[in-house]
Amino acid sequence: MSKTICHQAACLVAGVVFAAGAARGADTPAKFLGANSCASSSCHGGGGASQNQFLVWSLKDFHSQRPPATLATARSKQIADALNIKDATSDVRCTVCHAPLNSVPENLRGKDFKVSEGVSCESCHGPAENWIRSHSRTDYTRDDRTAVGMRDLQNLYVRANVCVACHQNVDADILKAGHPELIFELDGQSVAEPKHWRAEKNGNGAQAWLVGQAVALREMSWQLVQSHGMADLSQRLTETNLVDRIFAVSWVLRKATADESSVQRFPEDFESIQSWADTLAREKADAVWSEPMTRACLTRLAGLASSFSGDPIRRSLQARRAECLVLALDRTVAALPELKNNAPLQSALNQLFQLAQSVPDFDPKQFADALQQFSTALPAQP
Helix, strand or coil: CHHHHCCHHHCHHHCCCHHHHCCCCCCCCCCECCHHHHCCCCCCCCCCCCCCHHHHHHHHCHHHHHHHHHCCCHHHHHHHHHCCCCCCCCCHHHHHHHCHHHHCCHHHECCCCCHHHCCCHHHHHCCCCCCCCCCCCCCCCHHHHHHCCCCCCCCHHHHHHHHHHHHHCCCHHHHHCCCCCCCCCHHHHHHHCCCCCCHHHCCCHHHHHHHHHHHHHHHHHHHHHHHHCHHHHHHHCCCHHHHHHHHHHHHHHHHHHCCCCHHHHCCCCHHHHHHHHHHHHHHHHHCCCCHHHHHHHHHHHHCCHHHHHCCCCCHHHHHHHHHHHHHHHHHHHHCCHHHCCCHHHHHHHHHHHHHCCCCCCCCHHHHHHHHHHHHHHCCCCC
8 A cells, every 4th residue: 555655656646646536437547637727717716715726726825836946946956966867847856746747648638737837736636637527516425526536635644645745755865965854744734825725624633633643654664664675674773863753753643642552563663653654544534533532632742741851762862752742732732722822831832842943952851841831831621
């Protein structure tokens, strides 16, 4: 499963796994019709709040213009030179995420298709040929739309899989050449994006965070094993950055879900971590989430101060744990409306963010004290 959806080479996020976009039972993959197929004023190019999706994407969303434009910058040229890439704007190692439509074969391009669209409608929703006319039917269910090739992005597991390859995975040699490290966090990044969907389709923020982090953990574990293979994994373990991130995300997810059994099953078995993370993501995406579940998760995470003051592990791993934990606290607090304007709690959270900003400067004792203050400021559950 993971080899088909977990990495840039699979290109799912770009919509380049074309068979995934074919209608159920179809003999050939669906064509990409281009964003203009969505742009008429009677569809998604109108001025009303329920019909302005194309306008929001084309005028406000950084996915529209910024990704391909980034490849023409001086920094991208430096990275390309270090990798012996002649032209970042056309090399598949760069365009797979920054200009994914470059990889669509000629026979799957509709008459209005434009390579220059960046990360466009069909990059996320799937090639539109088989659903463009039917997806607006009021008698169609989500299952009906999915059956003809439209991705069900309301499903958090599906949504995370569409986004994660380009928002998480960067090959080690590209990172060494100067590409910034990426950290995928589904809820926070969804909140930051200009909305072309209704708020009720965004899902519960704490649930979105958890599903997204489980998918990110699966991706990182897959990437670690694939980059060297199991035979050479001991060599890769000396490169602690990715390993620390895997252990940190795994630790936070286990604490958030009160699952301590997994740490005994696979302390350094990254294939098992990959499988566990994918199962967790599927289960939590299918769960009927509630505010009591969010509060319970927040209480467990807020009570981890002793893990930073008394756990004798290396400081780099402590720093990565803190980084993941602060993001978890932020998204679970944001999912509880009564806590958004709680000044003492927000102040304590801001302090935690500041203390977790730098891995080299991380002070476990200071972070533990600040986490205890956060826990103290947390109101008792109703």
